[in-house]
Amino acid sequence: MNQSEKKALQITACKVRMGVIEGTFHAKSGHPGGSLSAADVFTYLYFKEMHVDSKNPKDPNRDRFVLSKGHTCPGLYAALALKGYFSWEELKSLRHIGAMLQGHPNMLDTPGIDMSSGSLGQGVSAAVGMALAGKMDQKDYRVYTLLGDGETEEGQVWEAAMFAGHHALDNLCVIVDNNGLQIDGSISEVGGPDPIDKKFEAFRFDVQVIDGHDFDALEGAFNHAKEVKGKPSCIILKTVKGKGVSFMENQVGWHGKAPNEEQYQTAMKELKETLSGLEAE
Amino acid sequence: MAEMVKKATRESFGLAVTELAAKNPNIVVLDADLAAATKTEIFKKAYADRFIDVGIAECNMIGIAAGLATTGKIPFAASFAMFSAGRAFEQVRNSVGYPHLNVKVVGSHAGISVGEDGATHQCCEDIALMRTIPGMVVLNPSDHYEMKAAVKAAAEYVGPCYIRLGRLAVESFHNNDDYHFEIGKGITEREGNDITIIATGLMVSEAIKAADQLKKEGISARVLNIHTIKPLDKELNWKAAEETGKLITIEEHNVIGGLGEAVCGAVCEKCPVPVIRMGVQDTFGHSGPALDLLKEFGLCASNIVKVTKEALKK
Numbered sequence: 001m002n003q004s005e006k007k008a009l010q011i012t013a014c015k016v017r018m019g020v021i022e023g024t025f026h027a028k029s030g031h032p033g034g035s036l037s038a039a040d041v042f043t044y045l046y047f048k049e050m051h052v053d054s055k056n057p058k059d060p061n062r063d064r065f066v067l068s069k070g071h072t073c074p075g076l077y078a079a080l081a082l083k084g085y086f087s088w089e090e091l092k093s094l095r096h097i098g099a100m101l102q103g104h105p106n107m108l109d110t111p112g113i114d115m116s117s118g119s120l121g122q123g124v125s126a127a128v129g130m131a132l133a134g135k136m137d138q139k140d141y142r143v144y145t146l147l148g149d150g151e152t153e154e155g156q157v158w159e160a161a162m163f164a165g166h167h168a169l170d171n172l173c174v175i176v177d178n179n180g181l182q183i184d185g186s187i188s189e190v191g192g193p194d195p196i197d198k199k200f201e202a203f204r205f206d207v208q209v210i211d212g213h214d215f216d217a218l219e220g221a222f223n224h225a226k227e228v229k230g231k232p233s234c235i236i237l238k239t240v241k242g243k244g245v246s247f248m249e250n251q252v253g254w255h256g257k258a259p260n261e262e263q264y265q266t267a268m269k270e271l272k273e274t275l276s277g278l279e280a281e
Numbered sequence: 282m283a284e285m286v287k288k289a290t291r292e293s294f295g296l297a298v299t300e301l302a303a304k305n306p307n308i309v310v311l312d313a314d315l316a317a318a319t320k321t322e323i324f325k326k327a328y329a330d331r332f333i334d335v336g337i338a339e340c341n342m343i344g345i346a347a348g349l350a351t352t353g354k355i356p357f358a359a360s361f362a363m364f365s366a367g368r369a370f371e372q373v374r375n376s377v378g379y380p381h382l383n384v385k386v387v388g389s390h391a392g393i394s395v396g397e398d399g400a401t402h403q404c405c406e407d408i409a410l411m412r413t414i415p416g417m418v419v420l421n422p423s424d425h426y427e428m429k430a431a432v433k434a435a436a437e438y439v440g441p442c443y444i445r446l447g448r449l450a451v452e453s454f455h456n457n458d459d460y461h462f463e464i465g466k467g468i469t470e471r472e473g474n475d476i477t478i479i480a481t482g483l484m485v486s487e488a489i490k491a492a493d494q495l496k497k498e499g500i501s502a503r504v505l506n507i508h509t510i511k512p513l514d515k516e517l518n519w520k521a522a523e524e525t526g527k528l529i530t531i532e533e534h535n536v537i538g539g540l541g542e543a544v545c546g547a548v549c550e551k552c553p554v555p556v557i558r559m560g561v562q563d564t565f566g567h568s569g570p571a572l573d574l575l576k577e578f579g580l581c582a583s584n585i586v587k588v589t590k591e592a593l594k595k
Binding site for chain 1: 344354
């Protein structure tokens, strides 16, 4: 990846983060922590990796994305808005009565959402179904799904993983946002899902563990995943919950809490400085 | 006239979905390691490349079916009712119902007529669970020909649908040649003016037998076949309430949340009349031969006759 391309992605990711803050602030609720940790992978998927067209969101040959950790949709919505699926202004009505953007993704009303999700553990199964259909119909689209690391405590994740490995779904890429925190504390204290990588390996996945905030690493991992034949891929992203907003970073309390007016101003100021820094370089 | 056949509705389902698949390449069938029991093995033999055995993982099966449906497939996802509607309820609700995906959830071995397997497998709650999901069609066909017609209607209907199958072989009383099935349209199996017996699934044939017996004794009992629990044919129920004044519902299901409560809800809106709800009276089942269990739980023609006579005395 050349420097200008990387810069462009970093700028977009910063805007995605601004969208997360904008959305959750106006909603007075929502989940900024995990939306910010996944902002870079949302950006990479929609602006580099996936074959999608915002003008033709139901294209049967498109790549699919299932946000299994549906609560982090403020980040996905921001990426979709930047990609042109709907206007940026929509983010400000997130979670409002009558709004298109629901608290968790709703495929019926929101262009670009490939699957309704939010009840943890279910997205992988749906992604497996999409990947299986691709194999049955001999289509070459790929299916991506993003899980939280805490989400891997749901048994259904492993039912789906077993199926994907057994059926050698090499058009499926399972991504884990490994920010280390869940609502009640650190994942090592609460549910103990580690070692996540060894578990996916045992379920016959090709597994990579990378820095989820490094676009060169993301490019390397997603390119490698496309080359893997005969097994599904798993990319575990080492991330920082709340990434990009200093007072939210690694703070479990920012899992599901909206910034107040003062926090909103502070966060936006910090992100604007990051953005102008990137643009000035 | 088609010949009378004696088949379990699970087998009728397996035959129907296999027949339909010849003309509709989008139909796929999923099972969770019970293909021999749910009769999806009939489909598997004919269309191995469109049959998906997910193993013993019903929640995953429903999710995979949802994903398949997003691509235009018409998945029939089958297991015992206890597991497809029971264990995977939340997956059906959130991954199928909320996005209104075109998945047909199939629940076999429903009710106490599962028999010897006992309470853990005798699902008497599936109708209640499925009918609470917004937009869900709930079908409970009564015999071979009705099941075949219902599966065809379900495949043609675009949206989530639950189909209830029985384990027990039952004699058919419909006619293949002229049988017309319409989702949401109940059928008057016997005319009558003294009372109405409203039945669903395997209880329809028992209700007909009871009505025929009652007729010999001078009692005119109407019999309604409610093969679609949701959307319920309210007009037919209202008409029966108005014209006969008393209703008996019978179902192989808990009286809480099933046909009986659906009928009560409907008649309350327009013409409240007394309703006696026959069914499983808020208890678990237990092991035993199916026919003996049905008798024990009062789910048989002779008990319908008895309950009807008592109702008419009041």
